[in-house]
Amino acid sequence: MRQAARLFGSGALLALLMAGSGSADPDHDDLIVNGEIDMIERAPAPPYVEAFDEIISGWSFRSDETQALQMDDFDNPGMLGVERARVMFDTPMGSGGQACSSCHETPEALRGVRATYPKWDEERQTVQTVEMQVNECLTERMGAEPLGYDSPEMVDMAALIASVSRGMVVNVAIDGPARPVWEQGRELYYTRFGQLELACANCHEDNAGRMIRADHLSQGQINGFPTYRLNNAALISVHNRFRGCIRDTRAETFPVGSPELVALELYVASRGNGLTVEGPAVRN
């Protein structure tokens, strides 16, 4: 199966080259952010990702100009959200008069969080995303109102939490009690949705590296989320992106924060085990 897929892939590439439209392969540029954070753009695929030998960051699929925006925090518009979240981090919220910094001191204390989420939560007996964890802090420890799962404030906070883990290797656990949720996510990944009857895998496995009209299809890795999308001129959460993809298949989508999208996030995140945390990345 794997062999056949590869043969088919190289045949298509040859046809493209012969047609003179040039290679649509991701490039081999090296991503170093601020001249100091050296990212891993390519890594051996985890054993459960059968379609690829190598997993590749979405950054490698973008144009040089878009790539450059992520290489310097000054140029990265996603860092504006990170700055807003830094202010929020020190702002007391809720009945306890506490801020995030009352417990966590600085955002840097949360270094490493992004690399292992979504994660099984023993206390809650469920898989928790970073967003769910933020709301748990807000409602249960700080006596504050929860943030909307996909609200600008939440996306900013998620971007801040991702930013302090940049350069760390994604290492999401898929064994133990998280296993059934991971399997549900895998099931969703290969399920065809909508009038167009497309599964995630139809674009991001079968056609990764090819052009879908003017856009260069990536492997759909989520190590760069929340991502500043030039398309939206805003930071976009991973669930928002999932919804966009499912909507494009002309399907009814799952709500942000739903168990289905949490399961899908766990599965897709695990497909990037070995790449580095890039959020907030810059993409199309």
Place this chain on the structure above:
Amino acid sequence: MAENVTPRVRVPETATAGEAVLIKTLISHPMESGQRKDAQGNTIPRSIINRFTCDFNGQNVIDVTLEPAISTNPYFEFEAQVNESGTFVFTWYDDDGSVYEERKEIAVS
């Protein structure tokens, strides 16, 4: 009235006389074009940064007129030749009358 407007500037701290230094500026601003309508069909009023200037020791370096088609968070990158130590003054003019100013020192040897 635009909210959360924060100017950011990057200027090297030192340079040699006669050197052309690279300057980067960014201001967070929605740059509402005045062409869009809200859900009720009402025009959303235009709210943009309409002018950006940079001066060095009282001498103008760049003076830009911005138009509504410029996208959110306008970014400028340019070079300025510096012959002496001094101060760069960056000024952004908002449609609502606000003026945002940022200053950066540079030591020239």
